[in-house]
Amino acid sequence: MNTLWRTHFRGREPLVLGVLVSGSGTNLQAIIDEIDRGSLNAKIAVVVSNIASAKALDRARTAGIPTVVLDHKAFADRAAFDTKLVETLLAHHVTCVVFAGFMRIVTSVVLRAFPNRVVNIHPSLLPAFPGVNAQAQAVAYGARLSGCTVHFVDEGTDTGPIIAQRGVPVYDDDDEASLRERILRKEHALLPTVLQWIADGRIEIDTSGDGTRARVRLKPYS
Ligand code: GRF
Secondary structure (H helix, E strand, C coil), X not given: CCCEEECCCCCCCXXXXXXXXXXXXXXXHXXXXXXXXXXXXXXXXXXXXXXXXXXXXXXXXXXXXXXXXXXXXHCCCHHHHHHHHHHHHHHCCCCEEEECCCXXXXXXXXXXXXXXXXXXXXXXXXXXXXXXXXXXXXXXXXXXXXXXXXXXXXXXXXXXXXXXXEEEECXXXXXXXXXXXXXXXXXXXXHHHHXXXXXXXXXXXXXXXXCCCCEEEECCCC
């Protein structure tokens, strides 16, 4: 075994989250609510949106969380945007980055700054239906089961090591909207749960398999 990578987050210190958003922010709200309830040992240091009108920003402001808008159209290229993003996250002392409906692909600029500390939630059971409109893809394909996936981000589109998944049925009369709602309810439970696993130091990434994908292991509570 050559590498057994363990998250740096061991126990008592709250995770310092930077939450990246582009839209309605219901997953952000779920994180805020679980922190308030005391079931997630984290604080959100900053919410960053690439869309100035994102409803997620209102949710952050209501919760008293600092917000930053970085309009991707104002940057020359992805690397320039990502450089500013990293600068913003580091200025807020972020230790774990969460993509909660953040509709941007990031480059190695972000991944190098936060190695194995960037988490995304995606509304399908990956590797099925990556990319945009995952719920519509599942309905159009005739899938009978879909769900959500929380995974570490790598340089691909929804390709990083899978941390956890939850499934939901797809019914005959589902459309994109009804499936989205059913999946979102699972997302809101799963994302804070995974973040607490990270806070507890329970997540390990095993890259020891020769030529195979990195795999995530969830350690039992010690
Ligand atoms: C969620 O379905 C998430 O999985 C996807 O984008 C959506 C964001 O929803 N990446 P919200 O902004 O958290 O309400």
